[in-house]
Amino acid sequence: MRYISTRSGSAGAQTPAIGFLDAVLAGLAPDGGLYVPEQWPSFTREEIAAFAGRPYAEVAAAVIGKFAGDALDRDDVARMCAEAYATFTHPAVTPLRELHPNLWLLELFHGPTLAFKDVAMQLLARLYEKALAAQRRTMTIVCATSGDTGGAAVEAFRGRANVRIVALFPDGRISEVQRRFMTTAADANVRTVAVQGSFDDCQAMVKSMFLDDQFRRAVDLSGVNSINWARIAAQAVYYFTAGVALGAPHRPVSFAVPTGNFGDAFAGYVAHKMGLPIERIVIATNGNDILARAIEDGRYARGVVMATQSPAMDIQIASNFERLYFEAVRRDGVETGRAFRAFAETGSIEIPPAALASMRELFRGASVDEHDTARTILATFNETGELIDPHTAVGLAGAQRFALASGATPLVVLSTAHPAKFPEAVEAAAGVVPPLPRAGGGLADKPERFDRLPADVDAAKAYVRAFVGA
Numbered sequence: 001m002r003y004i005s006t007r008s009g010s011a012g013a014q015t016p017a018i019g020f021l022d023a024v025l026a027g028l029a030p031d032g033g034l035y036v037p038e039q040w041p042s043f044t045r046e047e048i049a050a051f052a053g054r055p056y057a058e059v060a061a062a063v064i065g066k067f068a069g070d071a072l073d074r075d076d077v078a079r080m081c082a083e084a085y086a087t088f089t090h091p092a093v094t095p096l097r098e099l100h101p102n103l104w105l106l107e108l109f110h111g112p113t114l115a116f117k118d119v120a121m122q123l124l125a126r127l128y129e130k131a132l133a134a135q136r137r138t139m140t141i142v143c144a145t146s147g148d149t150g151g152a153a154v155e156a157f158r159g160r161a162n163v164r165i166v167a168l169f170p171d172g173r174i175s176e177v178q179r180r181f182m183t184t185a186a187d188a189n190v191r192t193v194a195v196q197g198s199f200d201d202c203q204a205m206v207k208s209m210f211l212d213d214q215f216r217r218a219v220d221l222s223g224v225n226s227i228n229w230a231r232i233a234a235q236a237v238y239y240f241t242a243g244v245a246l247g248a249p250h251r252p253v254s255f256a257v258p259t260g261n262f263g264d265a266f267a268g269y270v271a272h273k274m275g276l277p278i279e280r281i282v283i284a285t286n287g288n289d290i291l292a293r294a295i296e297d298g299r300y301a302r303g304v305v306m307a308t309q310s311p312a313m314d315i316q317i318a319s320n321f322e323r324l325y326f327e328a329v330r331r332d333g334v335e336t337g338r339a340f341r342a343f344a345e346t347g348s349i350e351i352p353p354a355a356l357a358s359m360r361e362l363f364r365g366a367s368v369d370e371h372d373t374a375r376t377i378l379a380t381f382n383e384t385g386e387l388i389d390p391h392t393a394v395g396l397a398g399a400q401r402f403a404l405a406s407g408a409t410p411l412v413v414l415s416t417a418h419p420a421k422f423p424e425a426v427e428a429a430a431g432v433v434p435p436l437p438r439a440g441g442g443l444a445d446k447p448e449r450f451d452r453l454p455a456d457v458d459a460a461k462a463y464v465r466a467f468v469g470a
Contacts, residue, residue: 001041001069003229006326007033007337020071021131024124024230025139027223028210033337034323035229041066043275045249052244056093057081060123060237066274067233076130084122087112089437094119094238096245096412099384103399105392105415106242113181114418114437115312116264117152120234125156125163127230128222132162140219140468141165142209142460144202146260147174147312148417150192151181153224158187166191166464168202171452174311177421177436177443184446191467197455198305199260200317208457215461219468226263227319235267236274243276246410252279256399256413258391259283260313262291262320264414265363269324272362279409283365284398286310286373291318292365292398298356300325301348309373309425310390312417324363328355366398373397377429387426387434389419 003023005015008031015031023035043066051059060081065074085093090110097105111118132139141163143153150167157165167182171194182192195202206223209215226232243253255278257265265283272278285292286308294300302316326336329352343349351359368376376393380386388396392415399413419426419434427433436443453459 001067001071002038003035004038004333005029005031005033006036006322006333007031007340008333009337020068021127024127024228025131025222027221027225027228028207030213031337032207032211032340033333034227034319036323036326037067040273042273045275048240048244048249048275051240056237056241057085059241060085060234063237063240063274064123064233067229072130080123080126080130084126087122088118094241096242097386099380099386102407102410104242104246104410104412105386105388106238106412107415108238109415109418111152112155113148113151114421115148115152116235116414116416117148118155119238120231121149121152121156121224123234124224124228124230125160128157128163129160138162138164138220139222140464141222141224142206142464143167143224144199144206145169145174145182146199146315147178148421149225151178154182154185154190154192157224158185158190160189164189164191164467166193166467168193168195168205168460170194170199170202171196173198173307173314175422175424177423178311180443180446180448183448183450184443186449191463192450193460193463194450194452195455195460196452199315200302200305201455203315203317203319205455205457205460209461209464212461215465219464225319226261232263232267232270232320232323235264236270239268239271239278240276242412243271243278246412249275249277252277252409254278254280254282254409254411256282256284256395256411258310258313258395258398258414258416259285259291260288260315260318262318262324264416265291266320266323269327269362278362280402281363282395282399282402283363284395285365285367286313286394287367287369288314288316289365289367290316291321292367294321294351295359295363295365298351298353299348300343300351308370308390309422310394312391313394324359325349325351325355328358364402366401368394368397374425374429377426381430381432387419387430387432388415389417389422390425391416
């Protein structure tokens with residue numbers, strides 16, 4: 001299995017195809033593009049049906065094995081998956097919970113930091129450990145987080161011998177619980193930084209570091225944001241387990257995904273390409289609705305980032321949208337490179353009509369405002385007794401716009417975080433304080449350790465160099 005850049009061939013350059021582990025360690029391609037499989041692997045209907053009743057780690061090993069090819073031994077993949085998902089507190093890892101007939105929540109928050117990012121990050125850390133130990137190499141991970149990625153990355157990589165990690169988060173724009181999952185780590189290989197800006201600023205700083213070849217080589221830079229292909233591959237697994245539990249491949253399933261950076265939603269596209277019969281994926285955003293507008297109006301245009309009660313989605317530049325665009329323009333790397341270089345300069349892309357039609361075969365977009373988010377938290381609690389976090393509420397409200405649950409196809413809303421990560425928002429909406437599970441116990445009593453930086457890439461580079469030098 002080989003991996004190519006979404007911008008391969010653009011600007012007169014031809015980025016060579018690389019193997020699975022090289023793509024994992026690289027994160028971003030040297031030309032600024034994102035890695036995708038050279039050819040899509042697939043499962044037969046019989047192979048998908050055979051996932052029914054199998055442990056989550058076994059399904060994960062089957063899916064990851066398709067993407068790893070001969071880069072990893074099957075026994076190694078199975079071992080890493082078993083170890084990764086043993087860290088989850090629910091035996092099903094990502095259980096389904098029925099809200100109403102034909103309407104389900106897929107609970108993705110039973111990992112160590114109570115958010116869906118754990119599903120991929122626990123596996124990714126083990127992939128890094130395997131690859132770096134073989135190469136006798138130490139890498140520096142710099143990640144930008146809108147709240148949950150940083151905590152999941154710190155938890156997964158802290159204390160590991162072959163990795164240093166720096167997590168950049170927007171100062172004052174994430175919840176206290178999200179912040180403490182990062183800043184209470186005392187391991188020597190971890191640094192956390194509050195950036196005086198938005199998540200988009202943090203993400204832009206990380207991308208600039210990757211595009212500085214001298215800096216990249218000096219610190220041996222890598223990235224674990226959803227630009228990393230292994231993150232997408234690992235997240236595709238729970239689409240299969242949920243789909244099969246609800247009757248796939250013998251009947252289709254629809255999903256609603258609360259999303260900001262589009263990684264979780266693109267993982268659904270990946271599962272679809274591999275053979276899972278997905279009828280519809282609703283992209284649900286908060287007021288930072290660049291993705292919903294792109295799918296519904298055909299114009300991908302960034303706006304000003306606004307602070308909301310669902311901060312992990314306070315994003316106006318969705319990195320993984322480039323992967324979908326690449327697929328929609330029939331894998332034309334030249335066109336994709338042109339479009340996204342122009343986006344960096346002008347802040348907008350007019351999606352070609354044929355490409356938009358291709359996207360809308362699977363995706364629809366819905367923007368959910370603050371009032372509807374709070375209303376959905378309260379209504380769900382009153383009607384079902386379930387407390388949901390604001391991000392899940394956005395997904396549920398977005399799904400209701402299309403009345404998908406009223407049809408014959410099961411509708412699954414991805415529940416991306418435990419409500420206890422956002423206690424203020426949940427209490428304000430439902431009048432109930434969600435209890436913090438055991439995984440978050442003691443966070444409030446631990447000392448925090450973090451630094452502050454301006455939203456300036458040169459300052460961030462100097463900080464990372466100093467950390468590496470120390």
